[in-house]
Amino acid sequence: MGRKKVWALGLAMALLLALLNGCSSGGNEAANNTSTSVNNGSSENAGDTGNPVTLRFSWWGGEDRHAATLEAIEAYKKIAPNVTIEAEYQGFDGYEQKIKTQLTSGTSADIMQLDLPWVQELVTKGDFFVDLKTVGDFDATGFDPTFLDNFGVYDGKLVAVPTGVNAYCLIINKTLADQLGIPTDIQWDWDTLYEQGKKLHEADSGKYLLLADHAALTQDFRTMLKQRTGEQWIKEDYTVGFTKEDAVASFEWLQKAMEAGVYQPLGEADLFFGKLDQNPKWINQEMPMTTSMSSTLPTLKTVLPEGTEIVTALPAIAKDAKNTGVVVRPSQLFAVSQKSQHQEEAVKFLNWLMNDPEAAVILGSVRSIPPVKSSQQAAVEAGKIDPAITNAVELGLENAGLVDNSISNNSEVAKILEDVIQKVSYNKATPEQAADELIASLTSKLAEIKDRTQ
Numbered sequence: 001m002g003r004k005k006v007w008a009l010g011l012a013m014a015l016l017l018a019l020l021n022g023c024s025s026g027g028n029e030a031a032n033n034t035s036t037s038v039n040n041g042s043s044e045n046a047g048d049t050g051n052p053v054t055l056r057f058s059w060w061g062g063e064d065r066h067a068a069t070l071e072a073i074e075a076y077k078k079i080a081p082n083v084t085i086e087a088e089y090q091g092f093d094g095y096e097q098k099i100k101t102q103l104t105s106g107t108s109a110d111i112m113q114l115d116l117p118w119v120q121e122l123v124t125k126g127d128f129f130v131d132l133k134t135v136g137d138f139d140a141t142g143f144d145p146t147f148l149d150n151f152g153v154y155d156g157k158l159v160a161v162p163t164g165v166n167a168y169c170l171i172i173n174k175t176l177a178d179q180l181g182i183p184t185d186i187q188w189d190w191d192t193l194y195e196q197g198k199k200l201h202e203a204d205s206g207k208y209l210l211l212a213d214h215a216a217l218t219q220d221f222r223t224m225l226k227q228r229t230g231e232q233w234i235k236e237d238y239t240v241g242f243t244k245e246d247a248v249a250s251f252e253w254l255q256k257a258m259e260a261g262v263y264q265p266l267g268e269a270d271l272f273f274g275k276l277d278q279n280p281k282w283i284n285q286e287m288p289m290t291t292s293m294s295s296t297l298p299t300l301k302t303v304l305p306e307g308t309e310i311v312t313a314l315p316a317i318a319k320d321a322k323n324t325g326v327v328v329r330p331s332q333l334f335a336v337s338q339k340s341q342h343q344e345e346a347v348k349f350l351n352w353l354m355n356d357p358e359a360a361v362i363l364g365s366v367r368s369i370p371p372v373k374s375s376q377q378a379a380v381e382a383g384k385i386d387p388a389i390t391n392a393v394e395l396g397l398e399n400a401g402l403v404d405n406s407i408s409n410n411s412e413v414a415k416i417l418e419d420v421i422q423k424v425s426y427n428k429a430t431p432e433q434a435a436d437e438l439i440a441s442l443t444s445k446l447a448e449i450k451d452r453t454q
Helices: 012-018 063-078 095-105 116-122 145-152 174-180 190-203 214-229 244-260 264-270 296-302 341-356 355-364 373-381 387-398 413-425 431-453
Strands: 036-037 053-060 084-090 111-114 165-173 288-294 310-313 328-330 334-335
Touching: 053 341, 053 413, 063 341, 063 355, 084 341, 095 116, 095 190, 095 373, 111 116, 111 341, 116 288, 116 328, 116 413, 145 328, 165 174, 165 387, 174 244, 174 355, 190 244, 190 310, 214 264, 214 288, 244 413, 288 296, 288 431, 296 310, 296 387, 310 387, 328 387, 334 413, 341 355, 341 373, 341 387
Parallel strands: 053 084, 053 111
Antiparallel strands: 036 084, 111 334, 165 288, 165 310, 165 328
């Protein structure tokens, strides 16, 4: 497809930083599978603008996101009393497979929340999403054009819009960190993480420095590789972008960190995969930090005692890093299904959700910093943007690393790395064995993907 191979964040950084300066106040994703129908009335209601329409809206998230999104749907009653929106929401675990199955079977929701890697994959496999440039009257003028083009436009079609501007960061329970003597005002590197984590666990074997499931460990590993090489970990030509030496060094750090208690044992942590906010160690304040995307902060904060201070910082950056590895990307994306029987009504609702000041105030920062300038301003003025999220996004934009190419985010490629990461975490493979397996498996899979796509 005619997709840019190398993305730039320059214009987005400048505009968003200018807007975010002065943001002052305001507020891992989980929940049970839930379906709620919000009836926007009948065509006989005052303000009716058309025949009765039912739309399905699907998303994942935590309780804060669910509550805010449901409130926004309720508010839409005033805008379109003829529209019934059936809300389908759940935690992250299992959502990707559900969405992909629904898309391929033609049973997806009319409006759906998607993750960036899935969009990159899905647009190569079929015509699943409407072009928001040509269907309905979606107003994209409030988005930074570079950010929108980088992440939502494929083959000239606007197939999805960012739900927010998200930055990979350290989310720190400062109240707890201060009690434990852990610094919160430093630039972390991998050595410092190890030293502080080892010291904490040796002092109290029930405490660990970093909250992480296998997905977080995978992201940390990829970040280490990019910092070592200064390159994409998977190249555009479908070859690996690192050496065995690079992989061994990264696996060695991960292995020693697991053994020292920097991370909670993976067998315990993965009981809360995709719903880290439900981990008792975090809730009971036995882990002071996590490396995550800024959009997860509200849910992680909600489960802590009232008055707990949460701050953000840049993730670990190696002292000799060739690239920061800091990820700045859409929190998620919204798209409208090509199979929707009410595409224009779906686009109309999406337009309201992204552009209306009332919607912006209701949603606040549950999907990180809103990507539309007027929505950002409305949420800021209403005090609905948590300053810790603002700080994370500002730091991310100022220190943004390589933007992952689409093949780096391929789900088959990611699964290989996840499997090897777990073997190292469970001491089922040495760093050398893991590096050999990773390179061999990736080389084989990448050749297979290349044959399918070219």
